[in-house]
Amino acid sequence: MEERDIKRAGLKITQPRVKILDLLSNSQEHHLSAEDIYKLLLGNGEEIGLATVYRVLTQFEAAGLVNRHHFEGGQAVFELATEEHHDHMVCMKTGRVVEFYDEIIEQRQQELARLHNFRIKDHSLILYGEFIGESDENA
Amino acid sequence: MEERDIKRAGLKITQPRVKILDLLSNSQEHHLSAEDIYKLLLGNGEEIGLATVYRVLTQFEAAGLVNRHHFEGGQAVFELATEEHHDHMVCMKTGRVVEFYDEIIEQRQQELARLHNFRIKDHSLILYGEFIGESDENA
DNA sequence: GATTAACATGATAAAGTATATCATTTCATT
DNA sequence: AATGAAATGATATACTTTATCATGTTAATC
Numbered sequence: 001m002e003e004r005d006i007k008r009a010g011l012k013i014t015q016p017r018v019k020i021l022d023l024l025s026n027s028q029e030h031h032l033s034a035e036d037i038y039k040l041l042l043g044n045g046e047e048i049g050l051a052t053v054y055r056v057l058t059q060f061e062a063a064g065l066v067n068r069h070h071f072e073g074g075q076a077v078f079e080l081a082t083e084e085h086h087d088h089m090v091c092m093k094t095g096r097v098v099e100f101y102d103e104i105i106e107q108r109q110q111e112l113a114r115l116h117n118f119r120i121k122d123h124s125l126i127l128y129g130e131f132i133g134e135s136d137e138n139a
Numbered sequence: 140m141e142e143r144d145i146k147r148a149g150l151k152i153t154q155p156r157v158k159i160l161d162l163l164s165n166s167q168e169h170h171l172s173a174e175d176i177y178k179l180l181l182g183n184g185e186e187i188g189l190a191t192v193y194r195v196l197t198q199f200e201a202a203g204l205v206n207r208h209h210f211e212g213g214q215a216v217f218e219l220a221t222e223e224h225h226d227h228m229v230c231m232k233t234g235r236v237v238e239f240y241d242e243i244i245e246q247r248q249q250e251l252a253r254l255h256n257f258r259i260k261d262h263s264l265i266l267y268g269e270f271i272g273e274s275d276e277n278a
Numbered sequence: 279g280a281t282t283a284a285c286a287t288g289a290t291a292a293a294g295t296a297t298a299t300c301a302t303t304t305c306a307t308t
Numbered sequence: 309a310a311t312g313a314a315a316t317g318a319t320a321t322a323c324t325t326t327a328t329c330a331t332g333t334t335a336a337t338c
Contacts, residue, residue, distance in 0.1 A: 005331090012305055014315060034296080049317035056295060058313095070209050074295065089257050098255055104247050109266060112239055118228050121268040127248060129260040151334055153286060173325080188288035193325060195286095213296090213324065279338100286333065294328070303316065308309100 001025050001079055009063030013048075016052045021043065024066065024080050031097050032087075033075040073125060087125040092133060098104075140164050140204060140219055148202030155191045156199075163205065163219050170227075170236045172214040210236075210265060224265040233273060 001021050003013045011017060017040055024032065027040070038053045057078050060066040066078045071090055085106075086099040105125065113120045140160050142152045150156060158180055163171065166179070177192045196217050199205040203216045210229055222246075244264065252259045268271040 014305070016316070017229075020239065045316095051297080051318075052316055070211065072258065076295085083310060087254070090254060092256075092260060098257070100251055100255065102247055105153045105244055108241060108243050108247070112244075113228070113266060113268065114239055115236055116228060116239065118237070118266065118287090119209075119268045119271055120266050121231060123264070123266045125262070125264045127252060127259050127262045128262055129252065129258045132256045132258055141308095151285060153334070155287070186288095190289075190326080191287055197326090215324085281338075282316080282336090283336085284336100287331080289328105289330095291326105291328075294324085296321100296323080298321070299319085301316105301318100303314105305314075306311100307313095 001082060005065055009059070009061060009065060016048050017056050018059075019046055019048065020053065020056050021065070024078065029072070029097075029098075030079045031069065031071075031077040032079075033077050035075065037042070037078075067093070069126075072128065087127075089127045089129070091130050091134065092128055093130050096131065098131075140221060144204055148198070148204060150198060150202070155187050156195050157230055158185055158187065159192065159195050159199070160204070163217065168236075169218045169238075170208065170210075170216040171218075172216050174214065176217075208263070208265075226266075228266045228268070230269050230273065232269050235270065235273070237270075265273065 003018060003021075003022070006013050020037055020117050023037055023040060024030075027037075033052070034053045034057055037057070038050045039050065041048045041053075057066060057068070061078070064081055067081050068076050068078055069088065070076055071088070074130050076122065081101070084101065086101045087105075089098045089100060091097075097127070109120065111121060112118075140163070142157060145152050145156050145160065149197075159176060162176055162179060163169075168175075171179070173189070173196055176196070177189045180187045180192075196205060196207070200207050200217070204220055206220050207215050207217055208227065209215055210227070212257045222238070223240065224266065225240040225243075228239060229237070230238045248259065248262060251257075
């Protein structure tokens with residue numbers, strides 16, 4: 001993701017937008033809340049307002065640049081929409097998130113939708129639990 | 140669900156708890172937000188406080204009497220935990236919720252967890268879309 | 279059935295997440 | 309460089325949910 005993508009979305013290329021996109025592109029953790037992003041940028045000495053972070057993320061979502069997920073815990077998290085569709089495993093101890101994709105589940109969802117006369121626009125599959133043998137580093 | 144279940148959860152049998160449980164048991168819509176419940180009870184002429192509704196629902200959830208789901212839209216919804224585990228299709232137009240269960244998806248989730256050395260504690264699968272040929276009655 | 283201690287309620291305050299407002303600033307085009 | 313349109317950010321506001329605490333209710337004991 002780069003400035004070109006911001007322009008393609010019909011948005012001006014501004015400092016806050018570039019900084020947020022860079023952070024999402026380069027951060028080790030792919031899933032960041034608006035407040036995560038705000039604090040990380042402040043920590044890097046960047047000047048940015050929390051309202052701008054929320055506003056820009058919503059615009060990016062509308063433009064298809066990022067996806068918003070509602071994991072448990074109140075705050076929505078965002079990730080770049082560069083990768084193919086995938087679902088998530090969320091560790092309830094460390095907060096670690098692993099992405100996965102399974103063709104069987106995807107097809108089965110479509111089959112079930114057909115059976116119920118339902119047209120799927122979006123879906124959310126999240127497995128909550130813990131990675132076996134992993135210690136509680138962050139929580 | 141009945142008063143016996145409240146007692147079994149280690150909670151006193153109080154008017155608010157009975158009313159909430161009755162409403163969840165008898166309502167046509169199985170998935171109600173705390174505010175839904177609050178307003179429905181007020182509409183029935185019952186006296187209850189919103190704080191009590193939230194408190195009781197959280198207690199019921201801890202006791203395993205209800206499940207809490209985070210559909211899109213900000214407010215959590217609650218349903219009785221009497222039924223077997225199931226997932227949800229949510230109509231983005233009418234808000235209608237249909238429950239489904241699919242053994243293939245369940246097994247596949249377990250298989251994927253095994254592959255990732257992950258122990259599933261809980262999971263959330265929600266399909267968002269619309270029921271074909273259904274009109275927009277409530278939205 | 280009355281007493282009483284523990285528990286529960288509900289009005290309100292407060293916390294937390296997210297959006298709306300609007301004067302000021304930045305962008306990008308002329 | 310000038311200028312109009314768009315964006316920012318401080319702050320106010322909305323909204324969902326939890327915390328506080330004086331008052332009321334429950335249920336166990338006498």
